[in-house]
Amino acid sequence: MSGPEKPPKAGPEETQGSEAPQGPKPPADGPAGADGNLPARLGEERLNAPVVRRGMFGVQGTPDTSGYGLLRVHKAPPLDSPRPYGSWFDEVADALGLADAIERVVVDRGEITFHVRRERLPEVAAKLRDDPALRFELCSGVSGVHYPEEVGRELHAVYHMLSITHNRRVRVEVGVPDADPHVPSLTGVYPTCNWHERETWDFFGIVFDGHPGLTRIEMPDDWKGHPQRKDYPLGGIPVEYRGAKIPAPDERRHYQ
Amino acid sequence: MSSMPHAAAGASDAEASEGRVYTVSGEDWDEIVAAANEAGDFESGERIVINMGPQHPSTHGVLRLVLTLEGETVVEVRPAIGYLHTGIEKNMEYRTWTQGVTFCTRADYLMPIFNETAYCLAVERLLGIEDRIPERAQIIRVLMMELNRISSHLGGIAPMGLELGATTIYTQGARLRERTLDVLELITGLRMNHAFIRPGGVAQDLPPGALEAIRVFDDTAVQLMRELHTLIDANPIFVGRNKGIAYLDLEGCMALGVTGPLLRGTGLPWDLRKSQPYCGYETYDFDVPVRDTCDAYGRYLIRMDEIEESLKIIRQCGDRLAARGSVDSDPVMVQDAKIGWPAQLSLGPDGLGPSPQHIAHIMGQSMEALIHHFKLITEGFRVPAGQAYAAIESPKGELGAHVVSDGGTRPYRVHLRDPSFTHLQSIAAMCEGGFVADLIPAIASIDPVMGGVDR
Numbered sequence: 001m002s003g004p005e006k007p008p009k010a011g012p013e014e015t016q017g018s019e020a021p022q023g024p025k026p027p028a029d030g031p032a033g034a035d036g037n038l039p040a041r042l043g044e045e046r047l048n049a050p051v052v053r054r055g056m057f058g059v060q061g062t063p064d065t066s067g068y069g070l071l072r073v074h075k076a077p078p079l080d081s082p083r084p085y086g087s088w089f090d091e092v093a094d095a096l097g098l099a100d101a102i103e104r105v106v107v108d109r110g111e112i113t114f115h116v117r118r119e120r121l122p123e124v125a126a127k128l129r130d131d132p133a134l135r136f137e138l139c140s141g142v143s144g145v146h147y148p149e150e151v152g153r154e155l156h157a158v159y160h161m162l163s164i165t166h167n168r169r170v171r172v173e174v175g176v177p178d179a180d181p182h183v184p185s186l187t188g189v190y191p192t193c194n195w196h197e198r199e200t201w202d203f204f205g206i207v208f209d210g211h212p213g214l215t216r217i218e219m220p221d222d223w224k225g226h227p228q229r230k231d232y233p234l235g236g237i238p239v240e241y242r243g244a245k246i247p248a249p250d251e252r253r254h255y256q
Numbered sequence: 257m258s259s260m261p262h263a264a265a266g267a268s269d270a271e272a273s274e275g276r277v278y279t280v281s282g283e284d285w286d287e288i289v290a291a292a293n294e295a296g297d298f299e300s301g302e303r304i305v306i307n308m309g310p311q312h313p314s315t316h317g318v319l320r321l322v323l324t325l326e327g328e329t330v331v332e333v334r335p336a337i338g339y340l341h342t343g344i345e346k347n348m349e350y351r352t353w354t355q356g357v358t359f360c361t362r363a364d365y366l367m368p369i370f371n372e373t374a375y376c377l378a379v380e381r382l383l384g385i386e387d388r389i390p391e392r393a394q395i396i397r398v399l400m401m402e403l404n405r406i407s408s409h410l411g412g413i414a415p416m417g418l419e420l421g422a423t424t425i426y427t428q429g430a431r432l433r434e435r436t437l438d439v440l441e442l443i444t445g446l447r448m449n450h451a452f453i454r455p456g457g458v459a460q461d462l463p464p465g466a467l468e469a470i471r472v473f474d475d476t477a478v479q480l481m482r483e484l485h486t487l488i489d490a491n492p493i494f495v496g497r498n499k500g501i502a503y504l505d506l507e508g509c510m511a512l513g514v515t516g517p518l519l520r521g522t523g524l525p526w527d528l529r530k531s532q533p534y535c536g537y538e539t540y541d542f543d544v545p546v547r548d549t550c551d552a553y554g555r556y557l558i559r560m561d562e563i564e565e566s567l568k569i570i571r572q573c574g575d576r577l578a579a580r581g582s583v584d585s586d587p588v589m590v591q592d593a594k595i596g597w598p599a600q601l602s603l604g605p606d607g608l609g610p611s612p613q614h615i616a617h618i619m620g621q622s623m624e625a626l627i628h629h630f631k632l633i634t635e636g637f638r639v640p641a642g643q644a645y646a647a648i649e650s651p652k653g654e655l656g657a658h659v660v661s662d663g664g665t666r667p668y669r670v671h672l673r674d675p676s677f678t679h680l681q682s683i684a685a686m687c688e689g690g691f692v693a694d695l696i697p698a699i700a701s702i703d704p705v706m707g708g709v710d711r
Binding site for chain 2: 195
């Protein structure tokens, strides 16, 4: 995966929904050529976003015969669903309130995600658990995701809550930077998160402040590094077969 | 406990900072006790830390338990896992969406169909084809899941007896489990890790003779279940070692995120097949067994009842499949040319390969079909960016797949929320304060599978 082509604007949140500050040239002059058919503002937003993929097959230069070598895929802006969200999502969002704790809400494919500020996370979780209109008693655990191109918010911790009373599910997501990967622990609110947070620390390096014993759980106790990050190699050796060497799975060319 | 290092493993009697370390290497327990009594160590209130190591016949796989014992009472139990970690989730990020099925199926290896289904449901939600999965594929999915539920439950009940020293319970449970695996082998070709449920539907239609084999299996199962009930239910030793053991009430389950038979053992009839149905479960007629004793014996009874309910559902699946028309008009893969796997395997004179009809179609009749075939097999389908969490009711509990896509041909991140992983946390709550001997039935009643725990 290639890095961004232009220096990225400060955080993806800024590119979304805002006027591009430097008023760039009309789209017809853009690198992709004949974009004059696009509405001006959409074209500017998209072309100013950093490039996340070049080409299609992971090969640069001459051996790329796919015909897609000049393809440039720009980063999509982060979603922020407008109200009304539909079905029971509005009810839950209204009951939760805490508008200053929630950065944005995404309603996508029948699921609602609350992106929460990390310092307010225990408060949001406690409210989700205790408020009678919400009553999300069960937390399915923490899942970590590493987005290396989202500078300033590389590590995400994703929590899934289930309400048995109301038969609903929500997702709560927290984004933290690589330089300061601290998230308050939810073991005080949902004790089940104990091992899940240990696993997320083990694999991604997200430090859960307030966890009673944040140690490695799957990897050996003295392991260095956080294996499920995108910059951590998969491992594996090249395999020789009929005279050709097939590289390890993370080094092969692949359709992107 | 302080963090001073213990003496090295080779030392047999060295003074460590927290007390004497005895390395036990096959002596009789009373020899050790006699030696310790001479040294005056085993007074009342003296604690020993014992390692019930990853290699143990009764820990349900490679599970390490560090026990602090006071006599025979467990004061502290700390499970250590990770001995079976093979990087399934990370590997899936380097394979296409369809190839990912072969990885996630190996997480909990006793219920592979459920791993696949959770992953495929999440991928289908991201693709937006949830309502376009053919009905025959849904029926086959339910059939496979319920067959796997029977084999998984027996894979938990049979060792329950084995770990208590009752080998006959194991062999009798294994008898029925083998019949179930025979049916799974007939349909998928494999006894485990089938990679049968694919995003978009199912890999293959049922082979000829499958419905008859299922009917024969049903009759056998009814009879073998009766024998198992007679053998285990009122067995005084089994009951004595399981009744009242490993108590975890509703509050404990909610706090620890425990679902499945353990949660239904507390009296709450929570089953995702009923409350958040998937794959057409709302159209089947079955009950949700519940007990309110919160103990290991109650969980055993729930599992036995769930096997009976699964047989009910399998009968209904068999009836529905028999009532449907010929195979030709009944696809088992979504009919979207850009997503559904193009070819059906068939056995020809030169071995297994795409069916001759399919080859004739792509080579002689349709250029588009050839292109789709080529692109799907080399590149795979692309899943629009986003994330989805699909949870299903697996035999162990709520099995969830959190799938993140960046719009490409490979998963960006797949996380399997495994019920065994979550339930192993509750061992301390269930067993601390009880006897060492009660650990074994407690773990057996959780029925953890270390493949799912460690992934």
